[in-house]
Amino acid sequence: MNSFGFRRRRRVALALVPALAGTLLAALGPAAPARAAEGGDLVIANVLWRVAVGSRPDLMxxxxxxxxxxxxxxxxxxxxxxxxGSGRSALYRLHNPNWNGGSDHMDSRIAGEAGFGTEYALGYPYTSQVAGTQPYLRTFNGCTGDHGTRSQNEGPKSCYGDESASYGYAWPRYLNTATSLASLSAGGVTISSNRVTGGALWNWTYNGTQYINNLDYGRQLQSSLFFSRDGVTANPTEAGDTWSNPAWPAYRRHGSPLLALNTDTASKTQSTRSVPIDFVPQNFGGGEQNPAIYRDFQLGKDITLDWGGLGPVARYQTVLNSPALTYPGIEVPTAYLRAEFNRYFTYDAVSQTLTERTNFGQCSDASYFSWTPPNRGGVIIANADLTKAMAVYGANTSQGGSVSEMRMYKFIGGGCGTGTGEFDIASSKFTVLRHGNVGAGEKRFNSWVMTGSVGQIQGWMNTLRSWGAA
Incomplete structure (x- = not known):
């Protein structure tokens, strides 16, 4: 666990992985560590950065x-x-100290292309497209004669044009951008999903209050899951991994690749899919410079605002496409809230019983309040006078719903951080968990997220129960 905050329902000790200097690699490259089949292909990736060398400049x-x-x-x-690996080929960095009158670095799948010297292999992009990847674009500056590289997530630079040759497929990133938001408004709520963090829901604003805490890429309102891989807890996470300290520039942080994002104002629905990365990549040979990407997973949401005309009530449908998994715990979803929200309730929508919960610990992923609605209900986290709250509602799996368990966490006071802002350490958390084996392919899990006063939320949960929402 990073020193700047708390992440999940367990503590994780993180160890810095020393950066590896680039060295000239053989054409076949190092072999990937062998992995068990549970969870499919886990790809350890290099992060590629673009820097400007000299006054020309030489984009390297x-x-x-x-x-x-x-x-x-x-x-x-x-x-x-x-x-x-299979379906991959080397991408080399080449150099010519006197190309068109100046030093030039160039990326290529051909060692020694055009008489350039070969420095080392940057990595091993795919030879055909896999989920979330885009063509690796090499560019050429017709004004200065310099070669460069362009992400699909940026526009062209002045005088640089894309070259037509194929340089393989890789997951494009967002340069030094921390937020690229897509928004939707309905029912008095405005939501924004962040493309940089796999489309995870970054903001939820209602009546002028933004509810979500975004300290690191394990927070937000998002989905993740936990299962055993090679005897280690795997944690594919929709938004990104632990190397996401907000004090760092955006180019040092690891967000999950975005596969798709669609906002449909007519249906009041926003859909996002990420290719999730493991929250603790060093568990699998990655680390601070090397995210661990679950190539065979797609994780995201279909969120519909103003559900059933209920205003600030949204159906949140967690969508997971994956290999078959043995008894994972799936967060469907989880949310970190700003620390202004510090009172905790359960609500049984069948007996219409509201209960404030105070008998659980704080400042630890291991200390939480666990509750499962016996039929239908939810958990509510509210401000001091109960005029503002966020809640999540669902139906027990025994009733055809998605809820195996609900949890609430308190990361407020007791030395675990202060402040009530979007990027402060202090926060509150709820999690909806679905336990049990899942088969291969697409799975959907329903819950309903809402904001309002505690009294209003009880009324909306009663309505959802009367409709048989599951």
Whole structure:
């Protein structure tokens, strides 16, 4: 766990992984570590950065943070597989000290192309497209004769044009951008999903209050899951991984690749899908410079605002497409709230019983209040006078719903951080968990997220129960 905050329902000790200097790799490259089949192909990736060298400038790609930090940094351009493997080929960094009158670095799948010297392999992009990847674009500056690289998530730079040759497929990134938001408004609520963090829901605003805490990429309103892989807890996460300290520039943080984002104002629905990355990549050979990407997973949401005309009530449908998994715990979803929200309730919508919960610990992922609605109901986290709250409602799996368990966490006071802002350490959390084996392919899990006073929320939960929402 990073020193700047609390993440999930367990503590994780993080160890910094030393940056690896770039060295000339053989054409076949290092072999990827063998992994068990549970969870499919887990790809350890290099982060590629673009830097500007000299006054020309020479736009150069690097996967070495020590080299990156010697030059002005444009930001991340791609995630590219670190290891050779089936369906991948080497991408080399080449150099010519006197190309068109100046030093020029060029990325290529051909060692020594055009007489350039080969420095090292940046990584091993795919030879055909896999989920979330886009063509790796090499550019050429017709004004200065310089070669560069462009992410699909940025526009062309002045005088640079894309070259037509194929350089493989990689996951494009967002340079030095921390937020690229897509918004939708209905029922008095405005939501915004962040493309940089796999489309995870970044803001939920109602009556002038923004509810979500975004300290690191394990927070937000999003989905993730936990299962055993090689005897280690795997944690594919919709938004990104632990290397997301908000004090760092955006180019140092690891967001999950975005696969798709669609906003339909007519149906009041926003749909997002990410290719999730493991929250603790060093558990699987990754680390601070190397995210661990679940290539065979798609994780995201279909969220419909103003559900049934109920205003600030949204159906949140967690969508997971994955290999078959043995008894995972799936967050469907989880949300970190700003610390203004610090009173905790359960609501049984069948007996219409509201109960304030105070008998659980704080400042620890291991201390939480666990509750399962016996039929239908939810958990509510409110401000001091109960005029503002966020809640999540669902039906027990025994009733055809998605809820195995609901949890609430308190990361407020007791030395676990202060402040009530969007990026402060202090926060509150709710989680809806679905336990049990899942088969291969697409799975959907329903819950309903809402904001209002505690009294209003009880009324909306009663209505959902009367409709048989599950």
């Amino acid at each position: 790609t690097t996967n070495n943070p020590a080299e990156r930090d010697q030059f002005p940094v444009d930001g991340q351009t791609h995630y590219v597989p670190k290891y050779a």
